[in-house]
Amino acid sequence: MITVPAGRVTLSDRRTQRSWALDVAPFELADCPVTREQYEGVAGDRHPAHSVSWFDAVRYCNELSAREGLAPAYRWDGEDVTWNRSADGYRLPTEAEWEHACRAGTDGPRYGPLDEVAWHRGNSGERLREVGRLLPNAYGLYDLLGNVWEWCWDVYDAEVYGGYRVLRGGGWFDEHWSCRASVRRRSHPTLRIDDVGFRLARSIGG
Template identity: 55%
Template sequence: MIDIPAGELVLDGRRTRVEGFLLAAFPVTREQYLSVCGEVPAGPQKPGVPVTEVSWLDAVRFCDELSRAEGFTPCYTPGTSPDAEDTAADGTSGGYRLPTEAEWEHACRAGTSGVRYGDLDAIAWYRGNSGGEVHDAGTREPNAWGLHDMIGNVWEWCWDLYDPKVYGPYRVFRGGGAHDRSWSCQASARRKSHPTFRIDDLGFRVARSHTLGR
């Protein structure tokens, strides 16, 4: 886990404060997902690639299972709604969780202000260099804070609702994937889908708040 400093950014036209937090240096891999959950979704049979074909609800369940495995109090209280409208979060629990959208972009930028934190071919697997497949995590250059694959390889689920007044329960994902053109692989690029949505270039990485909660 990388210690991300506090900071500010403009998100959706609003200046937003981000407190310091912890974020995984890599997206969750198939090997990690299997070790925690005992099974892994369909996808490339390579243990080091980011896990894909995972829904937002799958990612939330993984976070809670990983918290239990490491002795932390789970962050989430799952509900019964397939729309995840009754899933509750306690960010002070000390458990693993999904980053918020503001946390994700702040961490991705790592103090930079451009469309991305480096040369696209050097930092990301995208349509121009991926050969149409997701690659092992951590095989492109990291950003200044040591985070790999924040842009390209796989999109990453965030906690936030996209725009509940317009899109209801749809959740945000960020970062661009191995099948995307350059304009989708930017620090500010946003997409959305239903929390049960699964696809072959959408994964996640885990965060933790600065707390010793157990």
């Protein structure tokens, strides 16, 4: 886990032409997406875990927290999930945390040249690639752009899309314009597809 410093990030939505600024407290973020070795127990498999729904990802966070003696971050009531923000267990990053971590102090669309930092349709061979093979950003975080889209905690737009959750980062099958720090995508929390995975976060001082 990498400690990401506090900061302020401006999010934007191309669909609504809206932007909004948020403060981000220090937190921890895994240096790579969760791998198949971690998620499925496939020994030595460093490809990102994929075809993981938002509900699957949240459940895994709680299971891993319990295994390590940490307080689970999420509480379930049927399909309603609430976040205990004082818990020290694993969780999904918020959308603001994700973009702040991705940018790592930069203000352009990417934290480095696309082919050097991200697996996308133009260089992936149209398949998943092992994590950590390209250059990290200034915080030491790999694969935030490309390879797999990553689930965030946030609801995308409850008034229009109900419980759809935010996805960030672009994937191995996406064109270059989707692999940018600001791009937002959305999907139903039950979606399982081969270019969607997730990354672990933890609160500091919870």
